[in-house]
Amino acid sequence: MKKNHETSIGRRTFLKAAAGFMGSTLFGGLPFRAFAQTAALKPADRCFVFVYFSGGWDQLLALDPRDPDIFTPERVAETRILPGYDLINSPSLFPDERPFVPATRPGAARSNITFGPAMSKRLAAHYDLMTVVRGINMTTLAHEEGMRYFITGKRPIGAAARGSSTATEIVGQMVPTQPIPSIAYNVESYNEGYPGSANALKVSKLNDLLLTLSASTTVLDSELEKQLVDFRGQPITCEQAAYGAGGVGTTYATSRGQMQQVLSGKLNEKFTFEKNRAVIDHYGLSATGTTRSGSYDNPSGRAALVATALKEGISQCVSINLVGGLDTHFGSQLTHANNLFAGFDALGKLVDDLRASPHPSGGNFMDHTTILVYSEFARTPLINSTNGRDHHLANSCLLMGAGLKHNKVFGYTGDIAMAPAVVDLKTGAADPNNGTNILPEHIIATVLASAGLDYSITRVEPLKALLAT
Numbered sequence: 001m002k003k004n005h006e007t008s009i010g011r012r013t014f015l016k017a018a019a020g021f022m023g024s025t026l027f028g029g030l031p032f033r034a035f036a037q038t039a040a041l042k043p044a045d046r047c048f049v050f051v052y053f054s055g056g057w058d059q060l061l062a063l064d065p066r067d068p069d070i071f072t073p074e075r076v077a078e079t080r081i082l083p084g085y086d087l088i089n090s091p092s093l094f095p096d097e098r099p100f101v102p103a104t105r106p107g108a109a110r111s112n113i114t115f116g117p118a119m120s121k122r123l124a125a126h127y128d129l130m131t132v133v134r135g136i137n138m139t140t141l142a143h144e145e146g147m148r149y150f151i152t153g154k155r156p157i158g159a160a161a162r163g164s165s166t167a168t169e170i171v172g173q174m175v176p177t178q179p180i181p182s183i184a185y186n187v188e189s190y191n192e193g194y195p196g197s198a199n200a201l202k203v204s205k206l207n208d209l210l211l212t213l214s215a216s217t218t219v220l221d222s223e224l225e226k227q228l229v230d231f232r233g234q235p236i237t238c239e240q241a242a243y244g245a246g247g248v249g250t251t252y253a254t255s256r257g258q259m260q261q262v263l264s265g266k267l268n269e270k271f272t273f274e275k276n277r278a279v280i281d282h283y284g285l286s287a288t289g290t291t292r293s294g295s296y297d298n299p300s301g302r303a304a305l306v307a308t309a310l311k312e313g314i315s316q317c318v319s320i321n322l323v324g325g326l327d328t329h330f331g332s333q334l335t336h337a338n339n340l341f342a343g344f345d346a347l348g349k350l351v352d353d354l355r356a357s358p359h360p361s362g363g364n365f366m367d368h369t370t371i372l373v374y375s376e377f378a379r380t381p382l383i384n385s386t387n388g389r390d391h392h393l394a395n396s397c398l399l400m401g402a403g404l405k406h407n408k409v410f411g412y413t414g415d416i417a418m419a420p421a422v423v424d425l426k427t428g429a430a431d432p433n434n435g436t437n438i439l440p441e442h443i444i445a446t447v448l449a450s451a452g453l454d455y456s457i458t459r460v461e462p463l464k465a466l467l468a469t
Helices: 011-023 032-040 073-079 143-152 166-174 206-213 223-231 238-243 248-265 267-271 277-283 299-311 333-356 440-450
Strands: 047-053 130-137 182-185 201-203 317-323 369-374 394-401 408-410
Touching (some): 047 299, 277 299, 277 333, 299 317, 317 333
Parallel strands (some): 047 317, 047 369, 182 201, 182 317
16 A cells, blocks of 8 residues: 555654653553543542651651650760750640650540651641550661661662552552552552552642643644544554554554543542632641642642542552651751651641541541651661751651551560660560561562462561551
8 A cells, every 4th residue: 555655654653653652641551441530539449648747857756766864965975865855945845745645536545656846736636546656677777778778678779669558559459440540649659560550640739740630731732642632533644553553653642542531530539629719628728739838749739649649539648758858967866856747737737637538448638648757767866966966777667557556566675775675576575586587578468468469579577566457
């Protein structure tokens, strides 16, 4: 068949252009039929949130406090621990209470979890949904390695991540029908071995998400782009028709159909918070796109994004860098505490929201949501010569919600220099003879097992004492 040179393009050029277009699509290989069925945006029956506190948090201020009346400056040569709570002068940080006093919740048993002064009372009030794991040995003091270790549950090779992100594992195994199964907000994401449909949509701020989900204002004007669009309807040549027989053309058509579904659903409007008075009021946002402390791209705005993605049935997994400013080595106890508090308070707003929102499958959204809160490592229990803290191996994390036991503390750090404890992994109790360290892979295995998923990629057993029966 004779080619029409005025309307055809070269085979290599066409393939390159089409592949580039499809590689830039957000939804990987999600079948169009499955995608089309999500037009009603039904929330996932099981949701996951991975919350990253960037920079290495001070656990004395948060999940692993010490009594300052016992760990005094006079005993520091013996204990190698100095809480330093007297260096924090902020009315928002437990002004009238000792920081090691547990929270209470009306109608619930007293908390078994103690919190430091940077823990928001709003979040602490949800202790009955929490488990705190203490004494996690990060085996690294490097920011990138510690972060990637917690994201994947696999020790990096040097600084290079190994394996898939836990969110990718979840989406890859569960194959949810939400239109954007996984969102990664200013946090890294990896995919090793799963199809493109398991990839996270990576954004660095709320405007990125809005731009991604909105129709483009740019008019297609190049001949190549016009022909790609035309290819969705009638083939231009016999050669290109062959590409469409289950090959690049079919994939292109599917990708274009997926994006049409997103645009027709106007998903971007779900995240236009200035139009939603309930979101504005609950998260302390303003109707002009700003909050009391800046734009929507702060902890409260990010927490609102997480809630919206889950409740509106847009995503199953959201991984988010909730707060930063924690890599504070120099005279910055108050700054570190205030940054921690901002993150925990925003997380408290998120849990308030999910706990108060009915889920279509019954119960509330927290009954269907598992949350992991982590940082790449902790801070030294001693204050350095510049009145700050440095990097420390022994870490903690917070687990909340579905599939887990609650109001528990698992593991501990020692009362000398807060060393990672050697524990019986079945109970969390000290076992100096036959025990082992808690590692990030134990946490990731526990998260996967909490939803009945395959955790064999971690090569360890989950912390079964933390799994709901």
